[in-house]
Amino acid sequence: MAESCYLDELNESQRKAVLYNDGPMLVIAGAGSGKTRVLTYKIAYLLDHGYEPWSVLALTFTNKAAREMKERIARQVGINRARYLWMGTFHSIFSRILRMEAEKIGFTSSFTIYDSADSKSLIKAIVKELQLDDKVYKPGMIQSRISNAKNHLVSPQAYAASAEMREADKAAKIPLAGDIYLRYCERCRQGNAMDFDDLLVYTYRLFREHPDVCKGYAAKFRYVLVDEYQDTNYAQHCIVLQLTQEHRRICVVGDDAQSIYSFRGANIDNILNFTRQYKDALLFKLEQNYRSTQTIVKAANSLIEKNRQQIQKNVFSENDKGEPIPVSCAYSDVEEGEIVANKIVELHRRGGYAYHDCAVLYRTNAQSRIFEEALRRKGIPYQVYGGLSFYQRKEIKDVIAYFRLAVNPNDEEAFKRVINYPARGIGDTTLNKLVDAATKQHVSLWEVLNEPLAYGLSLNKGTAAKLQAFRDLIAGFVSGAPEKDAYTLGQDIVRRSGIINDIYQDRTPENLSRQENIEELISGIHDFCSDREEEGDSHILLADYLSEVSLLTDQDGEKDDNVSKVTLMTIHSAKGLEFPNVFVVGMEEGLFPGISADNPRSLEEERRLFYVAITRAESHCYLSYAKSRFRYGKMEFGNPSRFLRDIDTKFLCLPAGEQLARQVEIGAGRFRKEIAGGFRRPEVRSYDTGGPSMFDGGEMPQEPHRFVAPRKLRKIDSSSVPASSSVGQMSGDSLEGKHIEHERFGRGVVEKVEGAGDNRKATVRFENAGVKQLLLKFARFKVCE
Ligand SMILES: Nc1ncnc2c1ncn2[C@@H]1O[C@H](COP(=O)(O)OP(=O)(O)OP(=O)(O)O)[C@@H](O)[C@H]1O
Numbered sequence: 010m011a012e013s014c015y016l017d018e019l020n021e022s023q024r025k026a027v028l029y030n031d032g033p034m035l036v037i038a039g040a041g042s043g044k045t046r047v048l049t050y051k052i053a054y055l056l057d058h059g060y061e062p063w064s065v066l067a068l069t070f071t072n073k074a075a076r077e078m079k080e081r082i083a084r085q086v087g088i089n090r091a092r093y094l095w096m097g098t099f100h101s102i103f104s105r106i107l108r109m110e111a112e113k114i115g116f117t118s119s120f121t122i123y124d125s126a127d128s129k130s131l132i133k134a135i136v137k138e139l140q141l142d143d144k145v146y147k148p149g150m151i152q153s154r155i156s157n158a159k160n161h162l163v164s165p166q167a168y169a170a171s172a173e174m175r176e177a178d179k180a181a182k183i184p185l186a187g188d189i190y191l192r193y194c195e196r197c198r199q200g201n202a203m204d205f206d207d208l209l210v211y212t213y214r215l216f217r218e219h220p221d222v223c224k225g226y227a228a229k230f231r232y233v234l235v236d237e238y239q240d241t242n243y244a245q246h247c248i249v250l251q252l253t254q255e256h257r258r259i260c261v262v263g264d265d266a267q268s269i270y271s272f273r274g275a276n277i278d279n280i281l282n283f284t285r286q287y288k289d290a291l292l293f294k295l296e297q298n299y300r301s302t303q304t305i306v307k308a309a310n311s312l313i314e315k316n317r318q319q320i321q322k323n324v325f326s327e328n329d330k331g332e333p334i335p336v337s338c339a340y341s342d343v344e345e346g347e348i349v350a351n352k353i354v355e356l357h358r359r360g361g362y363a364y365h366d367c368a369v370l371y372r373t374n375a376q377s378r379i380f381e382e383a384l385r386r387k388g389i390p391y392q393v394y395g396g397l398s399f400y401q402r403k404e405i406k407d408v409i410a411y412f413r414l415a416v417n418p419n420d421e422e423a424f425k426r427v428i429n430y431p432a433r434g435i436g437d438t439t440l441n442k443l444v445d446a447a448t449k450q451h452v453s454l455w456e457v458l459n460e461p462l463a464y465g466l467s468l469n470k471g472t473a474a475k476l477q478a479f480r481d482l483i484a485g486f487v488s489g490a491p492e493k494d495a496y497t498l499g500q501d502i503v504r505r506s507g508i509i510n511d512i513y514q515d516r517t518p519e520n521l522s523r524q525e526n527i528e529e530l531i532s533g534i535h536d537f538c539s540d541r542e543e544e545g546d547s548h549i550l551l552a553d554y555l556s557e558v559s560l561l562t563d564q565d566g567e568k569d570d571n572v573s574k575v576t577l578m579t580i581h582s583a584k585g586l587e588f589p590n591v592f593v594v595g596m597e598e599g600l601f602p603g604i605s606a607d608n609p610r611s612l613e614e615e616r617r618l619f620y621v622a623i624t625r626a627e628s629h630c631y632l633s634y635a636k637s638r639f640r641y642g643k644m645e646f647g648n649p650s651r652f653l654r655d656i657d658t659k660f661l662c663l664p665a666g667e668q669l670a671r672q673v674e675i676g677a678g679r680f681r682k683e684i685a686g687g688f689r690r691p692e693v694r695s696y697d698t699g700g701p702s703m704f705d706g707g708e709m710p711q712e713p714h715r716f717v718a719p720r721k722l723r724k725i726d727s728s729s730v731p732a733s734s735s736v737g738q739m740s741g742d743s744l745e746g747k748h749i750e751h752e753r754f755g756r757g758v759v760e761k762v763e764g765a766g767d768n769r770k771a772t773v774r775f776e777n778a779g780v781k782q783l784l785l786k787f788a789r790f791k792v793c794e
Pocket residue numbers: 018019020023038039040041042043044045046047264267298299300584585586587624
């Protein structure tokens with residue numbers, strides 16, 4: 010797209026913010042005023058003005074946001090340039106840098122990333138080893154203390170040396186918290202593993218301890234951009250400072266009214282201090298909201314005004330006036346689900362909205378179940394983001410633990426998880442011996458396993474043989490890791506580890522669902538490899554796959570399969586997103602604001618969270634609350650949230666309209682039935698029309714079994730599509746302009762075909778998946794006649 014053309018898509022203030030590129034700058038503006046748009050257009054502008062894509066670093070809050078931004082930029086400057094941008098979350102960008110520089114800080118490039126459950130389990134083990142009481146030294150609490158220290162760049166040594174920390178620990182009756190922190194760090198290092206916070210800590214340390222490396226990156230990144238700056242924490246802020254010393258070209262955008270992550274160490278002061286740190290920084294303000302109706306914007310303004318701490322802003326909309334926001338009151342949580350599901354049906358049937366135009370936002374993950382059930386009953390497809398996500402399920406974690414060992418056998422948590430799964434007669438006593446030896450000698454469990462005698466382990470013959478068998482099994486995977494492609498090795502591991510035998514033993518519903526999940530995982534690896542091959546990479550390793558999945562966040566959700574679905578997510582995850590229709594549910598005291606919001610500071614943060622929720626809506630926003638709710642195993646009776654009273658009533662529709670009132674009646678009947686029949690919670694988290702199972706009927710696979718991708722469309726070859734539409738037989742020119750249907754990305758148009766032979770590739774604009782470049786050799790699409 011020509012430059013003048015895209016600059017015309019900005020208003021005057023936005024254009025100024027895009028065109029100023031001579032020094033540090035800060036854009037502070039209300040929700041929906043185009044902050045992210047400014048970043049996106051600025052990057053396109055930089056690329057058009059001499060910046061190489063690899064010299065631009067853009068940091069976003071979620072992987073999804075990064076992907077969307079990249080697609081948008083690709084539309085403006087072409088995918089060839091957009092793909093080389095350094096764009097992603099803090100964690101994904103830093104893990105990329107750390108993998109390249111790992112040796113300098115005492116890790117290897119194949120380090121694994123511990124998720125929150127891994128960290129907690131390690132802390133639990135340490136508490137036990139130190140013979141402390143885990144009712145006093147609660148692993149969750151210790152974990153958040155360690156995380157907090159890391160996000161403030163407080164090392165274990167500094168922690169131990171700090172009188173303030175010691176006093177605080179003493180007051181909390183956990184004087185040895187600092188020792189746990191120290192041991193925790195040592196153990197992660199021995200396991201060649203980092204937790205999420207370490208990705209920040211070690212990047213900071215890498216740059217501080219190796220000024221030449223820091224200088225190199227600071228010189229490389231000629232421009233640094235940060236979205237959602239209000240939610241960066243101290244460590245992130247410091248790294249951004251390190252990276253911008255050289256060129257001092259930095260643009261951050263944010264909204265203090267949307268700062269909602271203080272519990273994770275985000276510090277609103279970063280935004281306020283920016284002009285102190287970058288003295289010559291220019292401040293830009295954007296005031297026009299392009300997202301929402303006037304009513305929604307005014308309602309949100311009237312709410313946030315009730316917060317004392319905020320930078321004054323005047324946010325207005327020139328969109329349609331819009332309707333007042335309906336507030337509905339349900340008798341129960343189940344009925345609230347009914348009301349929302351009914352309204353979604355209506356929006357779909359009468360309003361012409363697709364399901365993906367609707368989102369249900371709640372305060373806590375636990376609330377999703379009710380809405381899942383209501384939507385399932387109506388046959389409405391939905392997708393839940395966050396909560397117990399696919400990758401947190403037991404069987405998936407088991408398989409992934411084997412994958413992790415194949416890539417990094419020193420990984421302690423993965424080791425402990427699978428040493429006796431599937432059961433191979435290695436009990437806790439033996440494991441404890443291994444752990445003791447490893448801790449004493451400061452080595453990993455894997456090292457002890459390799460030479461048990463050298464580390465003084467006394468084992469009987471039988472146990473020694475079992476350990477040897479486990480060692481050989483893992484060693485086999487390790488030797489395959491650098492050679493075999495991810496899909497082949499993944500299948501090998503699932504089979505040879507004994508997991509398949511274990512979960513295909515019987516056809517209990519639990520096992521059937523596990524089987525499906527493992528099939529889904531393997532086909533996910535297949536898709537991952539195919540996508541990367543299509544994009545021109547070859548020989549995709551398990552390590553590549555792992556580094557991607559270990560960075561998935563709540564917002565990434567499960568696999569995207571082009572089915573239009575209602576989104577279900579927490580408000581935290583919805584930050585930065587927008588939907589035509591938004592349902593903010595569970596507006597009750599004790600839930601939103603939550604019971605822990607018992608002081609003005611956290612109450613203001615909860616109010617900002619509500620502000621974020623309302624401002625996700627474009628055309629319609631619906632608020633609801635339930636008079637009774639099943640929580641903590643019992644029925645609770647609640648009052649409407651005080652936040653409802655914070656909104657000027659002239660923007661609300663109280664009581665709800667006729668249509669909703671009628672649904673209340675229907676729902677009430679259903680509610681009584683539910684009470685009589687007891688509460689049933691569904692197991693399935695994502696729902697659509699479903700697909701065939703790989704093992705069809707869950708039978709034991711016969712060796713040698715080859716997993717096949719369960720998609721309806723398979724890789725295009727002359728046998729799977731009519732010859733006339735096979736990609737292989739069409740000349741490059743004749744593909745251009747053709748409508749195609751891709752196995753994963755759905756429908757699209759071929760814009761360009763270039764290259765020759767094996768490198769021949771097509772640029773395709775997909776209806777729902779943006780612009781992609783696909784190597785025709787691997788392309789999995791068919792041409793629509
Ligand atoms: N000048 C404009 N003309 C037309 N549409 C615009 C303009 N500026 C922004 N928009 C649209 O308004 C919506 C909100 O923009 P954007 O997401 O960039 O806002 P934001 O300030 O980043 O919001 P949030 O605070 O929620 O992150 C988007 O759909 C965007 O495309």
